[in-house]
Amino acid sequence: MNSLKTVLSKAIQGQIHSEKEFQKFYSVDASSYQIIPKMIVIPKNEKDIINTIKIAKKFKTTVTVRGAGTGLVGSALNNGIILDMKNFDSIKIFKNHATVGPGTIKGKLDKKLEEKKKIFPPNPSIGSFCSVGGMLGNNSSGSRSLKYGSVIDNVIEITVIDGNGKKIILPKDKKISNKIQSKISVDEKQFPNVSKNSSGYRIDKIKSGKDTHKIIIGSEGTLGIITSAKLKIKDIPKKRILFVIEYSSVKNAINDCIKINNTNPSAIEFVDHTTLKQINYIFQKNTECLLFVEYDEKITLNERKIKSIISGNIVKKLTKKQDIHQWWKYRDSSLFYSLKSIKKENRIPHIIEDAAVPIEKLPKLFLILKKINKKFQTKSVIYGHIGNGNLHVRLISKRRKMSTIKKIAMEYFDEIIKIGGTITAEHGDGLARSEFIKKQYGKTNYETFKEIKKLFDPKMILNPGKIMTKKSTVIRNFEKI
Numbered sequence: 403m404n405s406l407k408t409v410l411s412k413a414i415q416g417q418i419h420s421e422k423e424f425q426k427f428y429s430v431d432a433s434s435y436q437i438i439p440k441m442i443v444i445p446k447n448e449k450d451i452i453n454t455i456k457i458a459k460k461f462k463t464t465v466t467v468r469g470a471g472t473g474l475v476g477s478a479l480n481n482g483i484i485l486d487m488k489n490f491d492s493i494k495i496f497k498n499h500a501t502v503g504p505g506t507i508k509g510k511l512d513k514k515l516e517e518k519k520k521i522f523p524p525n526p527s528i529g530s531f532c533s534v535g536g537m538l539g540n541n542s543s544g545s546r547s548l549k550y551g552s553v554i555d556n557v558i559e560i561t562v563i564d565g566n567g568k569k570i571i572l573p574k575d576k577k578i579s580n581k582i583q584s585k586i587s588v589d590e591k592q593f594p595n596v597s598k599n600s601s602g603y604r605i606d607k608i609k610s611g612k613d614t615h616k617i618i619i620g621s622e623g624t625l626g627i628i629t630s631a632k633l634k635i636k637d638i639p640k641k642r643i644l645f646v647i648e649y650s651s652v653k654n655a656i657n658d659c660i661k662i663n664n665t666n667p668s669a670i671e672f673v674d675h676t677t678l679k680q681i682n683y684i685f686q687k688n689t690e691c692l693l694f695v696e697y698d699e700k701i702t703l704n705e706r707k708i709k710s711i712i713s714g715n716i717v718k719k720l721t722k723k724q725d726i727h728q729w730w731k732y733r734d735s736s737l738f739y740s741l742k743s744i745k746k747e748n749r750i751p752h753i754i755e756d757a758a759v760p761i762e763k764l765p766k767l768f769l770i771l772k773k774i775n776k777k778f779q780t781k782s783v784i785y786g787h788i789g790n791g792n793l794h795v796r797l798i799s800k801r802r803k804m805s806t807i808k809k810i811a812m813e814y815f816d817e818i819i820k821i822g823g824t825i826t827a828e829h830g831d832g833l834a835r836s837e838f839i840k841k842q843y844g845k846t847n848y849e850t851f852k853e854i855k856k857l858f859d860p861k862m863i864l865n866p867g868k869i870m871t872k873k874s875t876v877i878r879n880f881e882k883i
Contacts, residue, residue: 434751435476436881469533475832504535523550541620562626565859592844639698670789758827
């Protein structure tokens with residue numbers, strides 16, 4: 403390790419750390435996992451990244467990129483070199499796009515865009531704290547992806563350093579773009595039939611040479627280190643209206659959600675009984691769940707439409723920016739509320755927290771969870787982007803054996819795959835789900851994934867064990883249990 407540090411020190415202008423406190427800090431993220439790295443490199447420029455990759459290859463060690471550490475599945479953890487991209491935080495705003503460094507915090511980008519009356523539409527609930535690089539790596543989404551799509555739908559160009567230490571700009575680099583296209587063979591029957599998907603490599607999104615940058619989005623640093631991205635930006639909507647609707651039955655909320663989806667809302671969110679109890683408002687005693695429904699166009703028309711189709715009770719109709727923001731804060735705090743409502747000793751590590759299914763299969767998804775709760779003596783906290791068929795699930799149980807957690811994951815993902823869903827819609831595969839990718843996508847797609855990995859990272863040094871893996875990591879490396 404000393405010789406590796408010596409060689410890196412001579413080649414890199416940024417910082418290099420191997421002190422125990424640094425190793426400990428970078429051994430965890432917002433997931434339940436922990437892996438101690440050998441070394442941390444905080445590059446100052448692109449040359450530092452290129453040199454780090456070349457030296458890692460020579461020393462037969464690995465390079466794993468890290469943003470703000472807010473990931474929930476251990477995507478940024480590994481035992482080689484961790485590359486912290488915090489120095490790459492530049493923001494340049496133009497008329498219809500922004501060129502942004504991966505270390506830029508989304509909250510900072512939002513403030514800069516707001517000054518220009520613009521937005522970058524993907525809005526994860528952790529948006530104030532996560533990095534743009536992490537959002538690109540996970541193909542993040544958020545509540546408004548229902549109308550505006552995920553990160554993959556909102557990027558024009560990506561600059562990346564591949565596993566050979568070569569700088570590539572996609573889709574501009576025609577030679578690489580052609581190679582990517584030549585490798586792609588898609589078995590569409592095996593692809594999840596969902597509006598949001600963060601699992602595997604998104605080969606289904608590459609329809610022409612103009613789309614080849616999309617292979618990097620959602621790849622979790624396994625194909626290259628992003629150094630810059632050109633993001634689509636939009637005007638801030640002139641008006642918004644948010645309806646908070648209470649239901650005495652989850653079934654009725656699902657039925658309404660399917661109808662509401664046809665009216666082009668910007669968001670439909672689900673909040674269950676456990677979470678709504680934490681909200682500072684007195685709901686009816688029999689309220690089982692809430693829907694948050696937002697529109698940002700044709701406000702009057704959409705108000706008429708929603709009132710004519712819903713069976714629930716509208717408890718809030720909000721049009722003032724401050725009020726809308728406050729109620730979205732309640733929804734965005736669902737993860738915090740769910741943790742607050744579960745005793746620490748009863749929390750199960752979040753493994754199954756991000757599946758999505760075709761929206762018409764939502765009743766089936768709730769039945770799957772009911773069956774799991776009964777079989778494994780667990781309880782569920784459920785919230786999320788129901789308009790996309792994407793629900794976040796937190797399990798509560800006193801029985802927290804490792805083997806039980808793995809059995810739950812296997813059963814849940816099997817059922818999700820059977821009904822045409824995805825094992826992860828916006829949080830990524832990481833350590834929690836990579837072993838299930840082959841099952842989800844089948845042989846043809848998985849072979850294509852292998853070819854893509856080989857093209858970008860032939861020596862397999864970039865974030866190994868994520869997306870492409872032969873090992874089971876779902877219950878390995880838990881920090882505490």
